[in-house]
Amino acid sequence: MRRHAIVLALLLGAGLAGAPARAGDATGAYAPYEDLLEVLGDLTWHLRxxxxxxxxPKDPTGHDLYRLALSRxxxxxxxxxxxxxxVVGYARAEALxxxxxxxxxxxxYGQVAAEGSPLADQAxxxxxxAAGFAAAAALPEDGPDVDTTLAALRKKLDAxxxxxxxxTGTPYETPALVEEERLERAAASVVVRNRTILREGNLTAERALRFLIQKHADSRNLPDHILRLGDLYAEVARDYVEQHERPLAFEEDEFVxxxxxxxEMYRKVATxxxxxxxxxxQGRFAAFDAYKTSVLSRYR
Incomplete structure (x- = not known):
């Protein structure tokens, strides 16, 4: 918190703790704030x-707080x-x-570091x-074919x-975890999309999605990962129906x-x-349950 104390001290020293400068008659979430301390207070509170x-985080207007901070x-x-x-440049860099x-x-941050500001060392x-994060973010994520794309994703995941x-153990671990999860989700999506051309594609796709669920069990995106696994199972069930259209080829137990x-995956998230x-x-559960009923009535 020492860095934020320096920022606030600079503001107080500049007299912003006194009567705020008028911001005119603008209103709404994106209106100029009268007091820079108010903008920085909201941003600083949520940096960790x-x-x-x-x-x-959202502000009381329902907008993303970091994006609002940039606009304000x-x-x-x-x-x-x-x-x-x-101070403004440093805060903008934090929001970015x-x-x-x-x-x-x-x-x-580099601009602030070059200005000879009291914030220069921190900047x-x-x-x-941020440069280390930027280098990892700049690595490519795709290629001309499945193998090249997965190799690119693996290299970026390693970074x-x-x-x-x-x-680990700092506020900057979580942005790295967010990117790691996003890339692993992208890799799983590549496998799911190409499961028909991959060896044991259905099993490989299932393993990829289950790995995502198990590794990121603490993530806010866990329900979405479970839904994706449910979607895979639903597609596998539909594939079975398409491949066994003849009445004598269709096995009810296999389809069920x-x-x-x-x-089951849809039910977990629906409740x-x-x-x-x-x-x-809930919508997916209702729709697929209706599909299941329709298929069974067709072959009974």
Missing amino acids: DDLYRFPP LENWEKRYPGRLRD ERLGEYAKAAAG RTARDR WGRLVERW QRADRAL WDGAREKPEA
């Missing part, structure tokens, strides 16, 4: 939020050009870093950290894995086993109080 386990800093800077440039814009954040440290280890696996995916899961 765990974005891996919990959703991004920009509006304040336009109204008071050149005033407290290092929390939004995953690591290259822009590193550049912003240099932050610049180096983010090193950052997770480097920043596949369909019930999908319904998950507090999950934002709950209504979506």
